[in-house]
Amino acid sequence: MKTKIGKYLVSVLVVVAVTGCSGAPQPHLDGEALLKTKCAGCHNLDMPPKTYKDEKAPPMMAVAFHVKDFMKVDSPSDKKPKFIDFFKDYVLHPDAKKSFCDKESLASYGLMPSQEGKVTKAEVGAIAEYVFDHYDQNAFMKLMKEQARFDALPKGEQIATKNGCLTCHGKTKRKAAPAFTAIAKKSPAEIKKVILNGSKGRWKGFERMTMPAFKGRISEARIDTLIDWMQHGLHVSH
Ligand code: HEC
Ligand code: HEC
Structure with missing residues (x-):
């Protein structure tokens, strides 16, 4: 108890010394x-x-x-x-x-x-x-170069980058979430539903992670662009 009060007093004194009168630091x-x-x-x-x-x-x-x-x-x-x-x-x-x-x-x-x-x-x-x-x-x-690099990306990839999709999903490799190339094999309607509403537990090996819902956060038109890029812009043979 004694030491606690002692510590408290010391910190009060330090605050007074720092913020107190002019001339002090x-x-x-x-x-x-x-x-x-x-x-x-x-x-x-x-x-x-x-x-x-x-x-x-x-x-x-x-x-x-x-x-x-x-x-x-x-x-x-x-x-x-x-x-x-x-x-x-x-x-x-x-x-x-x-x-x-x-x-x-x-x-x-x-x-x-x-x-x-x-x-x-x-x-x-x-x-x-x-x-x-x-x-x-x-x-x-450096910022301008990064911006130029971003501007050169396909529109769908810009949307994915801006919305943080690629922090969890790799384009072609599995990260914390399945790779977009693996997801892309599903139908556009199915993919869209998940992006809007989120999902959990559907993919084996990712049960502990949650796919957040993006309804209201990305316009449906942009989601369509994103899906189109996922399915046709990643240049992988299925
Ligand atoms: C009410 C509007 C206003 C506010 C508030 C204001 N400025 Fe300015 N400032 C201007 C205008 C207008 C100019 C351009 C004309 C000039 O150079 O005087 C300017 C120019 C400057 C310049 C450039 C001078 C030069 O020679 O190129 C500096 C430095 C500056 N402001 C710093 C500040 C800082 C720091 C603050 C905040 C503490 C601030 N200003 C707040 C209006 C404002
Ligand atoms: C916080 C990490 C995280 C973020 C951010 C994230 N996802 Fe996911 N996503 C996941 C996980 C985990 C799964 C697997 C969910 C499951 O197993 O049900 C997943 C699954 C998916 C699926 C497939 C679901 C299925 O059932 O086939 C799609 C499509 C998808 N994400 C798209 C996106 C898009 C597009 C974005 C960005 C707008 C995004 N994700 C952002 C973690 C994330």
Whole structure:
């Protein structure tokens, strides 16, 4: 009992020390969460960004890439601290003269309103650090390549991938669930019924796993496309 209370007191003291008075170490700020609550009202955060007709501000990815490209640094290691400093200054004191935005975009969006009072300098620092790391050109190129690979897949396989079918089913090999090529021998109507309603215990060797029901989660038209791919797109001889 005594030790429990002792432990409790220690943890209270630690919390006070961390969050208490200024001068004490700052609590960790979650840059990603702050970006979402403080900046997403105007900036689109997707990578790659979807662009909207009447967007209020450039997408955050565009901002990050732009600032990284145009910022002058003496050595690559200066880039991140300078990026963070620019954010800390610009978000609280926006100014057309400081902006890396081209004149045309600046005119169409209008200058960013100062966020003073809505976000603290320390919070902007945490946001900037996250933005610098997250909107990374190499990560973006990788994403684009993955997207291109996905776009090149047959429509039915895209639907299967997006809905997680292939985490349980192999296309040609049995995994946690029977292979699609083995399932494909059944009639389209039978297959469709199972996809809509789920199933359990029908396949030998998979009794402990459940096939979830997808009714309402995938449109019937998409299920038909999926089945067509399963039966004609997997290029296996039956
Ligand atoms: C009310 C809308 C609004 C909000 C909220 C907002 N911004 Fe902006 N922001 C803009 C607009 C508009 C621009 C483009 C014009 C400009 O550069 O001033 C912009 C541009 C920027 C730039 C680019 C400056 C440059 O020179 O390219 C940065 C950096 C930026 N915003 C960071 C942030 C961060 C971080 C937050 C959240 C703390 C935030 N913004 C919240 C509207 C907003
Ligand atoms: C959580 C794992 C899991 C996921 C995700 C999953 N399945 Fe299944 N699926 C199974 C299992 C296990 C079975 C075998 C069920 C049985 O034995 O009754 C199965 C069986 C099937 C069958 C054949 C049933 C029969 O009786 O012949 C079809 C068709 C099927 N799944 C399609 C799909 C499709 C399409 C998706 C994605 C939309 C999907 N599954 C997602 C686990 C899964």
